[in-house]
Amino acid sequence: MKKRLLTLFCLLSLLLGVFAIPAFAAPAFQGTCGVTGSAYRDFNASGDRDALEPGVAGIQVTAYGANGGVVENTTTNADGDYQFSQLPADAEVRIEFAGLPSYLEYGPDGTGSSTSVVFVTCGENAGTIDLAVANPGQHCSGTPDVITTCFRLGDQFVGPNAGNLTLLSVPYTAGSTDLTPPSTARFDGGGSTLAVTQEVGAIWGAAHRRQTGVIYVASFLKRHVGFGPEGPGAIYQIDTANGNAVSLFTTLPASNAGEDLHTPNTDLDSWLVDAEAYDLVGKRSLGDLTMSDDDNTLYAVNLANRQLYGIPVDNPGSPTTYNIPTSPPGCPAAGDARPFAVEFYDGLVYVGVTCTAESTPNNPGNLRAYVYSLNPAGGGFNLELNIGLDYPRGCADESDDPNCETDFPADWNPWTSDFITTYSVVSGxxxxxxxxxxxxxxIQFDNNGDMILGLRDRFGDQTGNATYAPTTGGPINYIGFGPGDILRACLNGPNNWVLESNGSCGGITTGGVSNTGEGPGSPGGEYYFEDNLVDFHDEDAMGALLQVPGQPNVVGTFFDPIPINTELADAGLRWMSNQAGTVEQAYRIYNGTLQGIETFAKANGLGGIEALCPPAPVEIGNRVWFDLNQNGIQDPGEDPAAGVTVNLYDASGNLVASTVTNAAGEYLFTSVTDSILFNTDYVIRLDNPADYAPGGPLADWFLTDDNNSEDLRDSDGEMVDGFPTIAMTTGGPGANNHTYDFGFAQDPVVDDDDDGTPPPPGTPTVPTSDDPNGSFVVSGGLRLDKSVDRPFAQPGDTVTWTINVENNSGETVTGIVVTDSVPGSLSIVSASASAGNVSVNGQNISFSIGSLGPGDGVTITIVTQINANPDSLIIDNTAFMNGVSDTARVVLAAVLVRTGETPWWRGPAIAFSMGGLALGAAFVVRRRQYSAA
Structure with a gap:
């Protein structure tokens, strides 16, 4: 790297013969105008707002003027909208977005989204300025595959069901949206096997780690179905990137020592009884699983000890445990509180607990459901939702029975350890x-934050399809019905959910209003009113739900999923509209009529459900600009540097990607198109020599200093091996970082006649001393040279002045005194000298150097701060020594005015308004240039 100094002296004069700088008056803005916009969740990282992407409240939005001051600030409202109404018309401002909650990241730069810093001219190019934000844990692009678990009767290792699928995936688009008879074939097919019975056994909970593609599934206690090879506390992992290889992830203590969770079974008849499992359903083994937003912690519910486990995926042997509340309000006994559901959402873990009312078997009024939240960073459980479950639900099975609400009701009952056949229909x-x-x-969350609850019927897991009572071996074959439910609780203010009532929730009323008494609220309408099979079952949900972010429907497991009443004893998926409560799509996983008793028909034959969404992409950038006042800050009015080559290198120096800044001076690298990796070291370099050659976008410009200010807006580059460079490390999925900025500066052209036009090349200058670089030389060999560390500054900035005194004669010089009268616009912070004595008296400083031998020198340093209201926008500070003087100058940034797009010899031209400068005042301009050589 080479640096050249070009010093230009100009003598400025007016008709007046005295030195006078008039007070600066800021130009009045010609009116005001407004800018509007929104902050919204960009679920698919498209950079455009889709219809179901909600606004985000509480984001700070601030507009800054050219002097760095706040012009206007606000926060986004409940809908994510903001509005500025007092911005200066036809003047550029810098708008910054800040104050994101910890679980959100800035979204990608796109046609419908800015970065966190944007420059607009109100009334010219402002339009609508939107900001996309995103929770990386909720990213989902396109239509992902959906996985669910499937139960198989009996022993999982030998016998007729060994080797049958128990974990499968289907496309989100599987099945059909044509729900009309007569054909049913369109609802089948398209599934892929991920695991089979002998690999994992009975499983329910499912979670997915996006970065690796690994699926986690948890063991589950279901009567008539054996565990996998590692028992009731096992969590298995399926590596989709490695041929769906199945292995043990970890084991939790999910049963009591020596306890048999299934009756020892030696043949199929033994499995058809399985008496030991009947009462332990919901009380042993494991419940649901969920993955943290950062993909690093798997959360599991242990049904045996009623604890939540936070399991580091890279160190599963060291989990963190949390005691789930066992005495929720309104629940009659601690033993009645049974946890199962878990969901990670916006930085919190949500846990679902059921008050089973088992201690009060004749009082269904004690049945309740609770949702607690837990901040894993610290603190206990907070109760978010508390709802009663003693509401009407119609019939478990109608079958032309006008008294079905009495004979075969779907109303909830307290949990029981007894095999109750009160509600049964016997045929042979x-x-x-x-x-x-x-x-x-x-527990799932809709796009707008509403809560969707899946209720499973425990009785469906206590019974089977033509199995025996838990007390006998026959002769009756019992076909169990497990009618679950779907409920919706809508946000009514932050962290305040209100349960649906009579088919209405959050201002939306579906067709289930007043629907024959089948839901909470009088007279008993139901929001998701098509969770049924007309003429047969008023409820047929199985309690597992999936809300893919950005999608309009919630996916659930159902028995008889095809809404055609000729297809019975099946199970599969339904897509239920979150706006209308209707069935929009259906897919059949098993056909109970064809597959017989092994698949459980209407007795909860399916388990949990999860989407295989990819990791959120990561994007880095962002801007190269001309830092005209050299303060290292992207100020309004400073031009972008377009056409600059930006290269990205890996830690070994290999070129990864290359791009060119656009008209706004912006550049971007992304994992989508540039193959950048998560959590990886990279180097960003502006190292194209042609950019610095004559005619290049950076010709005659030098890298400005990093002022260590707010990263959103400052310059971050450093000179490394002759080129501007930023060393950085990418974050995890979705951790977009648009703060890697490069500022370039260039000292201004002097407008010596104040006509707004810089002088043409070759204009002669008037020398001010006999020294080539502008220092004053005293006869006798003493040399005085005064300089300042920054030519431009703003009120409040710290400015350092340096005075160098050298003895260039061949003799010792004595009696040397240097004085400095600091202008009133400056406050003295400190004064020091490398030799001699220093005396400060008000604004006057005296340095008694004494004597200097031949070739000796002294350095004097004065540190000052510019006052908040300086007397002038041009501050001269003069040092005197033995009858001679030298002056250095600081110009406040506000004096800069734009003079044209095409400069006469470099970059955008800048003029100084110099009216009122006195005869003899010297103005020194230093131009620096870095070359690649």
């Missing part, structure tokens, strides 16, 4: 039986 050796027991097994 077949008995259709139901005894619905509520179990909160799933």
């Amino acid at each position: 050796d077949i008995s259709f039986v139901t005894y619905p027991q509520p179990w909160l097994t799933s």
Whole structure:
């Protein structure tokens, strides 16, 4: 790197023969105008706002003027909207977005989204300035595959069901949106096997780590179904990037020592009884799983000890445990509180607990569901939702029975350890039986933050499809019905959810209003009113839910999912509209009529559900600009540097990607198109020699200093091996960083006649001393040279003045005294000298150097701060020594005015308004240039 100094002296004069600088008056703005915009969640990282992407409240939005002061500030409202109305018309401002909650990241730069710093001219190019933000844990682009678990009767290692699928994936677009009879084939097909019975056994909870593609599934206690090879506390992992290889992830203590969770089974008849498991359903093994937003912690619910486990995915042997509340309000006994559901959402872990009312078997009024939140960074559980479950639900099975609400009701009952056949229909050796027991097994959040609850019928997991009573070996074959439910709780202010009532929630009323008494609120309408099979079942949900961010429907597991009443004893998925409560799409996973008793028909044959969404992309940038006042800050009115080559290198120096700054001076690298990796070291360099050659976008410009200010707006580059460079490390998925900026400066052209036009090349200058670089030389060999560390500054800035005295004669010089009268616009911070004595008296400083031998020198340093209201916008500070003087100058940034797009010899031209300068005042301009050589 080479640096050249070009010193230009100009003598400025007016008709007046005295030195006078008039007070600066800021120009009045010609009116005001407004800018509007929104902050919104960009679920698919498109940079454009889609219809279901909600606004984000509480984001700070600030507009700054050219002098760095705040012009106007506000925060986004409940809908994510903001508005400025007092911006200066036709003047550029810098708008900054800040104050994001910890779980959100800035979204990608796109046609419908700015970065966190944007420059606009109100009334010219402002338009609508929107900001995309995102929670990386909620990113989902396109239509992902969906996974769910499937149960198989009996022993999982030997027998007829060994080797059958128990974990499968289907496309989000699987099945059909044509829900009309007669064809049903369109609802089948398209699934892929991920794991089979002998690999994992009975499983329910499912989670997915986006960065690696690994799926985690948790063991589950279901009567008539055996565990996998590692028992009731096992969590397995399926590596989709490695041929769906299955292995043990970790094991939790999910049963009591020596306890048999299934009756020892030696043949199929033994599995059809399985008496030991009946009462332990919901009380042993594991519940739901969820992954943290950062992809680093798997959360699991242990049903045996009623604890939440936070398991580091890279160190599963060291989990953190949390005691889930066991005495929720309104629940009659601690033993009645049974947790299961868990969901990570916006930095918090939400846990679902059911008050089973088991201690009060004749009082269904004690049945309740609770949702607690936990901040894993610290603190205990907070109760977010507390709802009663003693609401009407219609019939578990109608079958032309006008008294079905009495004979075969779907209303919830307290949990029981007894096998109750009160509600049954017997036909020969077949008995259709139901005894619905509520179990909160799933918590999901709609795009707008509304809560969707999945309720599973515990009785469906206590029974099977043509299995025996838990006390006998026959002769009756019981076909269990497990009618679950879907409920919606809508946000009514921050962290305040209100349960649906009579088919209405959050200002939306669906077609389920007043729907024959099948939901909370009088007279009993139901929001998701098509969670049924017309003429057969008023409820047929299985309690597992999935809300893919940005999608209009919630996906759930259902028995008889095809809404055509000729297809019975099936199970699969339904897509339920969050706006209308209707079925929009259906897919059949198993056909109970064809596959027989092994798949459980209407008795909860499916488990949990999860989407295989990819990790959120990461994007880095952002801007190269001309820092006209050399303060290292992107000020309004400073031009972008377009056409600059920006290269990205890995830690080994290999070129990864290259781009060119656009008209706004912006550059971007992204994992989508440039293959940059998460959590990886990179180097950004502006190292194209042609950019610095004559005619290049950076010709005659030098890298400005990093002022160590707010990263959003400052310059970050450093000169390394002759080129501007930023060393950085990418974050994890979705951790976009648009703060890697380069500022370039260039000292201004002097407008010596104040006509707004710089002088032409070759204009002669008037010398002010006999020294080539502008220092005053005293006869006798003493030399005085005064300089300042920055030619431009702003009120409040610290400015350092340096005075060098050298003895260039061949003799010792004595009696040397240097004085400095600091202008009133400056406050003295400190004064020091490398030799001699210093005396400060008000604004006057005296340096008694004494004597200097031949070739000796002294350096004097004066540190000052510019006052908040300086007397002038041009501050001269003069040092005197033995009858001679030298002056250095600081110009306040506000004096800069734009003079044209095409400069006469470099960059954008800048003029100084110099009216009122006195005859003999010297103005020194130093131009620096860096070359690649």
